[in-house]
Amino acid sequence: MKFPRKHAIDPQGRLYLLWLFLVTCCYTYNAWSIFLRAAFSHHQTAGNLKYWLTFDYLSDLVYLLDILLIKMHIVYLDEGIFIDDRKMMMKNYLGKIDFKLDVASLVPLDIFYFVTGVKPMLRFPRLLKVQTFWECYTRLDAIAKAPHFVRVFKTCTYMLFMIHIQSCAFYAFSEFEKSKGIYNEWVYNDQGNAYIRCFYFATKTATSIGNNPTPQNINEFMYMTLAWLMGVFVFALLIGQVRDIFQASRMMKTEYRKTMDITTNYMQNLKVPNELQDRVKLWFNYNWEQQKTLNENAALDILPLKMRTDLAINVHYQTLIKVQLFQGDVGHEMYIVNNGQVQVMGGEKNDIVLATLHSGSVFGEISLLSLAGGNRRTADVRSRGFSNLFILSKNDLQEAIKDYPDAQDALKRRAKKIMAQNAKRERKPSLEEEVEVKPGTHNTPRMVSAVIQAMDKNPEIHFREVTQILTGRKSRTSSTLPPQLSMDRQSSVEQHPSPDGSNTGGTDELLVVETTQQGSKQSTQISIRQSLNQETAERRSRLSKMRSINENVDDKTGACEEQHADSAIENTTSPNSFLDEAEQNAGGYMDVKIKNTPVPENDPNGPGSQESGISVDELHEKGTRKDRRSGKERLGIKTRVAPLTKREQGKDDWDASVDSSSELGATEESQPSSATMSALQQQMWQKRASLFQAKSSLEEPIVTENTASPYQKVASENKNEAGKGENFSNPTSQQGRIVSPPPNHGRGDVSVLTSKPARKSSPSASQKAGDVSVPTSQQARKFSPPNSQSGGDASVSAVQQGQRVSHPTSQNGGEVSSPASRQVRKVSPSAQGEAVSATPRPVQRQPTYELPLPCHSELILTPKSLMSLDREASVLSRSLSMQDRAVSTSSSLMSASFDFEDESNIALHPADGHQGGHMSPDRLSKCSSCSGGLDNLGYLPESDSSETVHINETSC
Numbered sequence: 011m012k013f014p015r016k017h018a019i020d021p022q023g024r025l026y027l028l029w030l031f032l033v034t035c036c037y038t039y040n041a042w043s044i045f046l047r048a049a050f051s052h053h054q055t056a057g058n059l060k061y062w063l064t065f066d067y068l069s070d071l072v073y074l075l076d077i078l079l080i081k082m083h084i085v086y087l088d089e090g091i092f093i094d095d096r097k098m099m100m101k102n103y104l105g106k107i108d109f110k111l112d113v114a115s116l117v118p119l120d121i122f123y124f125v126t127g128v129k130p131m132l133r134f135p136r137l138l139k140v141q142t143f144w145e146c147y148t149r150l151d152a153i154a155k156a157p158h159f160v161r162v163f164k165t166c167t168y169m170l171f172m173i174h175i176q177s178c179a180f181y182a183f184s185e186f187e188k189s190k191g192i193y194n195e196w197v198y199n200d201q202g203n204a205y206i207r208c209f210y211f212a213t214k215t216a217t218s219i220g221n222n223p224t225p226q227n228i229n230e231f232m233y234m235t236l237a238w239l240m241g242v243f244v245f246a247l248l249i250g251q252v253r254d255i256f257q258a259s260r261m262m263k264t265e266y267r268k269t270m271d272i273t274t275n276y277m278q279n280l281k282v283p284n285e286l287q288d289r290v291k292l293w294f295n296y297n298w299e300q301q302k303t304l305n306e307n308a309a310l311d312i313l314p315l316k317m318r319t320d321l322a323i324n325v326h327y328q329t330l331i332k333v334q335l336f337q338g339d340v341g342h343e344m345y346i347v348n349n350g351q352v353q354v355m356g357g358e359k360n361d362i363v364l365a366t367l368h369s370g371s372v373f374g375e376i377s378l379l380s381l382a383g384g385n386r387r388t389a390d391v392r393s394r395g396f397s398n399l400f401i402l403s404k405n406d407l408q409e410a411i412k413d414y415p416d417a418q419d420a421l422k423r424r425a426k427k428i429m430a431q432n433a434k435r436e437r438k439p440s441l442e443e444e445v446e447v448k449p450g451t452h453n454t455p456r457m458v459s460a461v462i463q464a465m466d467k468n469p470e471i472h473f474r475e476v477t478q479i480l481t482g483r484k485s486r487t488s489s490t491l492p493p494q495l496s497m498d499r500q501s502s503v504e505q506h507p508s509p510d511g512s513n514t515g516g517t518d519e520l521l522v523v524e525t526t527q528q529g530s531k532q533s534t535q536i537s538i539r540q541s542l543n544q545e546t547a548e549r550r551s552r553l554s555k556m557r558s559i560n561e562n563v564d565d566k567t568g569a570c571e572e573q574h575a576d577s578a579i580e581n582t583t584s585p586n587s588f589l590d591e592a593e594q595n596a597g598g599y600m601d602v603k604i605k606n607t608p609v610p611e612n613d614p615n616g617p618g619s620q621e622s623g624i625s626v627d628e629l630h631e632k633g634t635r636k637d638r639r640s641g642k643e644r645l646g647i648k649t650r651v652a653p654l655t656k657r658e659q660g661k662d663d664w665d666a667s668v669d670s671s672s673e674l675g676a677t678e679e680s681q682p683s684s685a686t687m688s689a690l691q692q693q694m695w696q697k698r699a700s701l702f703q704a705k706s707s708l709e710e711p712i713v714t715e716n717t718a719s720p721y722q723k724v725a726s727e728n729k730n731e732a733g734k735g736e737n738f739s740n741p742t743s744q745q746g747r748i749v750s751p752p753p754n755h756g757r758g759d760v761s762v763l764t765s766k767p768a769r770k771s772s773p774s775a776s777q778k779a780g781d782v783s784v785p786t787s788q789q790a791r792k793f794s795p796p797n798s799q800s801g802g803d804a805s806v807s808a809v810q811q812g813q814r815v816s817h818p819t820s821q822n823g824g825e826v827s828s829p830a831s832r833q834v835r836k837v838s839p840s841a842q843g844e845a846v847s848a849t850p851r852p853v854q855r856q857p858t859y860e861l862p863l864p865c866h867s868e869l870i871l872t873p874k875s876l877m878s879l880d881r882e883a884s885v886l887s888r889s890l891s892m893q894d895r896a897v898s899t900s901s902s903l904m905s906a907s908f909d910f911e912d913e914s915n916i917a918l919h920p921a922d923g924h925q926g927g928h929m930s931p932d933r934l935s936k937c938s939s940c941s942g943g944l945d946n947l948g949y950l951p952e953s954d955s956s957e958t959v960h961i962n963e964t965s966c
């Protein structure tokens with residue numbers, strides 16, 4: 011511990027301990043010499059008196075200095091805070107009993123020497139400084155590597171001092187009797203060294219051993235009785251102390267032996283094979299040698315969490331230092347190898363060692379981060395011999411890395427690398443060529459082709475396989491198809507909503523595969539979006555263009571913005587800053603969207619023509635992130651909204667100019683189209699809104715239980731198509747875990763978007779009444795897209811750690827992923843043509859939620875059509891519950907609830923009396939009549955006969 015002020019003395023420091031030792035020596039000198047010189051007066055002669063007096067006054071000087079220079083400058087704790095203020099420290103000491111005793115111990119009774127001569131007993135007050143003597147041992151005990159030695163020494167000191175007192179008393183008593191003319195065999199006979207003889211006698215008496223001379227008179231009997239009583243007491247005390255000391259030092263070992271004996275007896279009683287018994291005993295021995303305890307946690311449980319963590323890190327520093335999580339670089343993991351070796355197994359028979367991990371290695375992170383599309387393990391791991399592992403829970407991992415996006419990146423890169431290696435090993439050569447996907451490249455069509463081929467052969471199976479990839483339910487599939495399919499590297503590249511709210515391919519290539527499952531008259535769409543490698547020159551060039559465009563847009567809309575935008579946000583956030591961030595965080599990512607579209611039997615257009623599926627995936631990432639270039643912390647909320655495909659939307663211009671990276675070059679060469687302007691404006695707005703919220707959140711931090719990003723979501727269904735189509739929209743979490751409830755027998759569209767912590771925002775606008783809201787925290791701010799015409803502004807906010815983001819939207823609230831969709835109402839807000847004019851901005855900063863959110867919204871989740879996909883649905887249910895927690899802990903303004911209306915539906919509706927706002931379920935209840943539960947949960951937003959979710963018109 012370091013104290014800033016020089017005059018302050020650390021009571022835990024070595025310097026202070028040394029001083030204490032010096033004072034203790036002085037005290038011991040006084041304690042021994044006073045009685046010695048008083049009893050054995052002949053030891054203090056005129057010849058050696060000067061030495062005695064020198065030592066006497068030297069010790070007095072030390073006593074004095076101790077008061078003036080040391081004790082008054084000792085740092086102390088006041089309500090848990092170290093006080094090192096000079097006056098405060100002095101005041102603290104002066105108020106203590108120690109100060110009074112210290113002063114009393116220096117009372118100069120020596121002055122009576124002039125009257126009585128040098129009488130050492132006049133120095134008796136020096137013994138009052140005994141508290142220093144005790145403190146010294148306490149400090150020594152605390153810092154000693156073997157405290158029991160300190161304790162034994164202290165006990166011996168007591169014992170010797172007691173004997174010393176007794177020997178002095180015996181000598182004095184003998185002298186007294188001799189002065190009375192009593193010379194019997196009991197009294198000291200002046201033979202040999204008086205002190206040694208008396209000490210010997212006192213020892214025999216105190217310990218009740220040896221053959222003591224028989225007392226001859228009443229005084230001697232009284233003395234001996236007293237001496238024995240004291241001896242017994244002291245002896246018992248000392249023996250007990252010594253026993254405790256040694257017992258404590260061996261307690262761990264005793265406990266360990268006891269536990270081992272119990273286990274051994276148990277095994278013997280049950281006639282466990284000898285080999286197994288030996289293994290158990292071996293484990294006991296190994297464990298003892300490694301950590302000298304069988305239950306390390308029990309020893310640490312009493313400590314506060316922080317202290318426990320510090321202790322664990324300190325104790326296991328050499329191991330933990332090897333783990334990037336603790337190096338501040340990256341956090342990984344489920345398990346950290348402390349010592350020993352573990353083997354990652356693979357191959358068809360699981361008999362091939364893929365890797366051997368040693369101390370400091372980590373494993374188990376892939377499933378934790380859902381990088382394989384879900385939370386399943388991608389490999390078996392077995393211990394080679396004994397291993398000692400640290401376990402890092404998912405929550406702890408997320409907690410640890412949530413504020414370290416760079417660490418997350420590194421963690422994911424590492425995991426991706428592993429997955430790529432594994433996939434390469436197991437991938438069939440024929441398929442390998444087709445499905446290989448490399449983030450940052452444009453070979454997605456080949457991958458899609460492969461998927462199409464696979465699905466054509468057996469649509470259901472392969473659909474499931476793909477789904478399994480997304481949900482991580484399958485490991486074999488994930489090795490067949492590139493695991494990267496379900497992963498995306500973090501990217502900050504903004505996605506650009508199309509003006510009509512359709513495709514938001516973002517900067518990335520958006521690919522759609524449509525297949526038809528004739529048997530069940532379904533069409534399945536798979537949209538695979540792959541980001542560009544933003545490190546490419548094209549990306550940089552494009553970002554540069556966007557930057558200039560944004561500046562133009564900024565000028566055009568500046569007037570309106572000035573009225574509403576928060577100045578702080580304006581100051582800290584500019585379109586270019588967003589672009590900077592996008593550029594900085596450039597990196598490939600990949601999204602996979604699966605959309606399963608039911609084909610009505612009377613649909614003349616056949617499968618795939620009724621694209622009404624809606625998909626909204628919103629990823630929201632908020633908090634401080636490190637600027638990769640500057641290393642500075644910066645605010646950022648990343649939200650990505652991923653509506654459906656450009657094919658669905660049919661906005662090729664938009665896609666060509668904004669989304670499709672392959673066509674980026676052409677766009678850059680031309681003037682930005684109005685659509686581009688709209689999109690950019692949307693982006694700009696959204697970025698501001700996001701940052702505004704981030705800032706607000708930091709100002710008014712929201713504590714959430716779950717660090718995993720909750721989501722937001724809304725989906726809707728057109729009632730006209732009700733019963734035919736179902737929408738499923740899955741928000742994803744920060745770590746891209748989402749989910750795909752693929753309806754393979756129901757009717758309806760399901761669109762599932764999985765992604766990783768995408769760092770994007772893409773406001774999208776919808777065409778119709780709007781929807782979407784995502785509500786949440788108490789501290790949400792209001793952002794209203796100006797110029798929204800009617801109904802609903804779609805606002806999608808993602809809740810992550812109590813954060814929201816709202817997306818500007820359209821006039822009527824729009825459709826979400828598919829422009830042509832007839833059934834789906836929406837989910838993801840996609841920008842409409844008027845996006846530029848509809849630039850929303852923060853209106854005010856209140857601690858309440860005022861976003862243009864759906865009012866009277868109702869979300870109906872229908873599991874019926876997804877009954878056979880219960881596994882995926884259950885994933886959704888987990889997402890919901892996660893969201894619920896996050897939302898509820900954010901103290902949302904309005905309450906809402908999930909209720910099971912019947913066996914097939916779950917409704918999310920605002921609480922009574924709520925006048926618009928967001929859906930923030932803080933209750934999740936289940937009707938007693940319901941039996942389906944969330945396990946078979948589908949997802950169908952629905953509110954009334956025509957609209958699923960209403961959104962209040964936004965006010966600017």
Ligand SMILES: Nc1ncnc2c1ncn2[C@@H]1O[C@@H]2COP(=O)(O)O[C@H]2[C@H]1O
Pocket residue numbers: 354364365372373374375376377378386387388389390391428429431432
């Ligand atoms: N080829 C590999 N080399 C090293 N570690 C691996 C390899 N394959 C899988 N793993 C690890 O084994 C873990 C098994 O569980 P997870 O899938 O959660 O995460 C996996 C990785 O951490």
